Amino acid sequence: MAGPPRERTFDATMSLLREGYGFMGRRQAALGSDSFRTRLMLQDVLCIMGEEAARFFYAPDRFTRKGALPPTTLLSLQDLGSVQRLDGSAHRWRKRLFLQVLSPEAVARLGERFDAEWDARAARWRERGEAVLYPEMGQVLTRAVCAWAGSPLADDEADRRAGEFQAMIEGAGAVGPRNWTGLLRRSRTERWARGQIADARAGTHADTPLAAVAFHRDEAGELLSERTAAVEYLNLLRPTVAVDRFIVFSAMALHAHPEWRERLRGADGASYAAFCQEVRRFYPFFPMVGGRALQPFEWQGRRFGRGAWVLLDTHGTNRDPRAWREPERFDPERFLREEANAYNFCPQGAGEVASGHRCPGEGVAVELMARAVRRLVAMDYQVPPQDLAIDPGRMPAIPRSRFVVRLTC
Numbered sequence: 001m002a003g004p005p006r007e008r009t010f011d012a013t014m015s016l017l018r019e020g021y022g023f024m025g026r027r028q029a030a031l032g033s034d035s036f037r038t039r040l041m042l043q044d045v046l047c048i049m050g051e052e053a054a055r056f057f058y059a060p061d062r063f064t065r066k067g068a069l070p071p072t073t074l075l076s077l078q079d080l081g082s083v084q085r086l087d088g089s090a091h092r093w094r095k096r097l098f099l100q101v102l103s104p105e106a107v108a109r110l111g112e113r114f115d116a117e118w119d120a121r122a123a124r125w126r127e128r129g130e131a132v133l134y135p136e137m138g139q140v141l142t143r144a145v146c147a148w149a150g151s152p153l154a155d156d157e158a159d160r161r162a163g164e165f166q167a168m169i170e171g172a173g174a175v176g177p178r179n180w181t182g183l184l185r186r187s188r189t190e191r192w193a194r195g196q197i198a199d200a201r202a203g204t205h206a207d208t209p210l211a212a213v214a215f216h217r218d219e220a221g222e223l224l225s226e227r228t229a230a231v232e233y234l235n236l237l238r239p240t241v242a243v244d245r246f247i248v249f250s251a252m253a254l255h256a257h258p259e260w261r262e263r264l265r266g267a268d269g270a271s272y273a274a275f276c277q278e279v280r281r282f283y284p285f286f287p288m289v290g291g292r293a294l295q296p297f298e299w300q301g302r303r304f305g306r307g308a309w310v311l312l313d314t315h316g317t318n319r320d321p322r323a324w325r326e327p328e329r330f331d332p333e334r335f336l337r338e339e340a341n342a343y344n345f346c347p348q349g350a351g352e353v354a355s356g357h358r359c360p361g362e363g364v365a366v367e368l369m370a371r372a373v374r375r376l377v378a379m380d381y382q383v384p385p386q387d388l389a390i391d392p393g394r395m396p397a398i399p400r401s402r403f404v405v406r407l408t409c
Contacts, residue, residue, distance in 0.1 A: 003302025004046060005031045005054045016040060020289045020393040024049060024313040035300060040311075047288075049313035050320050054343040056299070057312045058351030058358070061088055061289025065357065068309065082231050084357060087294065089359070090219060096234075097216045098360040099353070101209045101236065104230055106148075110240075111367045114144040126407055130384075132168065133251055134402040137244035138166045145240040149233075150208030151196050164189040165241040169396060178314040193230035193237075201226075204278040205284075209236060224274050239361050245396060246365055247372040247402050249283035250276065255377055255383050257330055264377050269370070274335035276369040279345040280338075284390065284397040289349060289357075315344045322371075382403070 007027055009015070016023045024047050027035050035048040048057065057063060064087045083094040125131040138172070142162035146153050153161055168186045200214035201223075213233045217223055224232065253275070254261045256381045264271060293308040306308075319327040323344035325334065334340070343350045350358035386401035 004035040004037050004048075004300050005033050007031065007036055009038065011039045011042055013040050013042075018393050020391075020395050021284045021315050021397065022392045024311075025365040026315050028313075028316070032352075043309055045309045045311055046299065047311045047313060047361065048299070049316040050346040051317065051323050051341070052251050053312055054314075054317055054346055057289075057291060057310065058343070058349070058356050060355050062294060062297070064294055064308065065291060067292045067307075068144045068290035076308050082228075082235055084235075088175070090356060093219045093231050095354065095360065097212065097232070098236065101212050102360055102364060104363070107210070107363050107367050110145065110148045110364065114140065114368055114371055115149045115375075117141075117144040122375075125405075130404060130406045131247045132404050133400045134244060134398055135162065135166055137247045137372070138162045138241050139242055140236075145237050148209070149201070149211030149237060150206060161189065161192070162241065165238050165261050166244070168238055169242050169245075169257060183311075189234060192226075192231055193233045194226050197229045197233060232237070239359065240364055240368070242396075242409070244369050245285065245370050245398060246276075246279060246283075248398065250279050250369055251376055251403050251405070252283070252332060252399060253279050254373070255388075259379055260332065269333070270336065272370040272373055273366060274332040275373060276366050277335045277340065277345070278330060278332040279323075279369065280365070281318045281345060284315055285347050286396055288313050312346075312350075314349070317344060317346055317350075320344065379405075382408055382409045 012023075019026065027036050029048070034050050035053065036045065037046055039045065066087075083091060083098065103293070104274065121136065121140050121143075122131075139158065139162045142165055143153060143158045146158070146161065166187070168189070171373060196210060197214045200208075200210050210233065213224075213229055213236065215223065216229070218234075223229075234244050260275060261344055264275060288311045290309065290311050293304060293306055293310065296303060296305050297308070298304070317323075321327050324339060325331075342352065342358070346358075348362050348365065349357055351358045353360050353362075373401070382405070383405050384404060386404050388401055388403065389398045390397050390399055
C-alpha cells in the first residue's frame with residue numbers, strides 16, 4: 001500500500017486558517033481518502049478522520065499533546081504544566097483531581113448555581129427588552145462557576161473575568177489581534193488565579209474545588225507549584241465558560257427546529273440530554289485535536305516515526321456517514337437510538353475519560369446546556385431578523401449576530 005495520499009501544496013497553513021472546519025473534509029473528498037498528508041507551519045502532518053482513527057489516536061500513551069498545538073493556542077487554552085500536557089501515569093494522576101472535583105453531586109450543585117445566576121441576569125434582559133446570548137451566557141457562566149468553585153465575584157469583577165475568559169477562548173483558534181488580546185487577558189487572569197491559590201493555602205481548608213486544586217499533591221506527594229495550581233484552576237473555570245457557545249448553538253437549534261421547542265416542554269431528562277448531545281455533534285466547536293507520536297506507528301500501510309505530527313478531525317468524525325444516519329440532518333433522536341459511542345462522538349475528545357485525554361468536563365457541558373434549554377423553552381421571546389450565518393473559517397465558531405433574542409414579556 002502507498003499509504004495516505006499527500007496534498008500537492010508547499011504549505012497549507014493559510015488554507016487551514018481560511019477554511020477552518022471545512023479544511024480536512026474538502027481534502028478528504030478531493031483525495032478520496034479519510035486520511036491525507038500535508039504541511040502546516042512548514043511541518044509534515046498526517047490528518048485523519050473517523051471512528052477507527054479516533055480509536056487509534058486515543059489509545060493510551062500513544063500520542064503526547066506536547067508540541068502538537070501552535071504555541072499561541074497552547075498558551076491561550078492550556079499553558080505549560082497543565083494536565084493536557086502530561087502523559088502516562090502523571091496524566092492519569094492529575095486527571096483524578098478533575099474527576100473528583102467534577103463528581104455528579106458537584107456538577108448538580110454547579111447547575112443549581114447556574115440557574116440562580118441565569119435568573120438574576122434575566123432581570124436585566126427584561127429591563128432592556130432583549131439579550132445577546134453571546135456574551136451574556138459567558139457572564140452567567142463566569143459568575144456561576146466562580147461562586148461554585150470558591151471564588152465568588154462582585155459584579156464589576158465578574159464582568160472583567162468573563163471578558164478575560166471569553167477572550168482566551170476567542171483567541172485560541174486565531175492569529176493576529178484576536179489571539180494577542182486573548183494572551184494579554186490570560187496573563188491578567190493567571191495573576192488573579194495565583195492569588196486565589198495563595199489565599200486558599202493561607203486560609204482555613206474549605207471543601208471547595210479551589211481548595212482541592214490548591215492542596216492537590218503530585219505522584220511524589222508534593223504540592224503543585226503556585227503557578228501550576230493556578231493553571232489547573234483556570235482549566236476548571238475556563239472550559240465551563242466555553243459552554244456559552246454550546247448554549248448559543250442550542251438556541252439556534254430551537255429556532256431552526258421549533259418542533260423540538262414544543263416537544264421539550266414537559267419532556268423528561270433523557271429528551272433534554274439527547275437534544276444537547278445532538279447540538280454538540282451537529283454544531284462546530286473546536287475542529288481538530290493534535291498529537292505527537294510517542295513511538296513509531298503504521299497507518300494505512302505507511303510507517304511514521306516517533307514525533308510524527310497527527311491531527312484528528314473531530315468535527316468530521318462527528319459527521320461521518322459511516323457512523324451516523326443522515327449526519328447532515330439535526331436529529332436528537334439518534335442519541336435515544338444509541339448511535340453514539342466513545343469514538344464516533346468526540347466534540348470534546350474521544351476515548352475514556354479516566355485513562356485518556358478526553359475532556360472530564362463533558363458532564364458539566366451537558367448539565368448546563370440542559371438547564372439553559374429548559375429556560376429557553378420556558379421563556380417568551382422572539383428571534384428578530386439577524387445574521388445567524390456561521391463562518392467556517394472562524395475558530396471557535398459563533399454566529400455572526402451572536403444570537404439576539406427579544407423578550408415579549
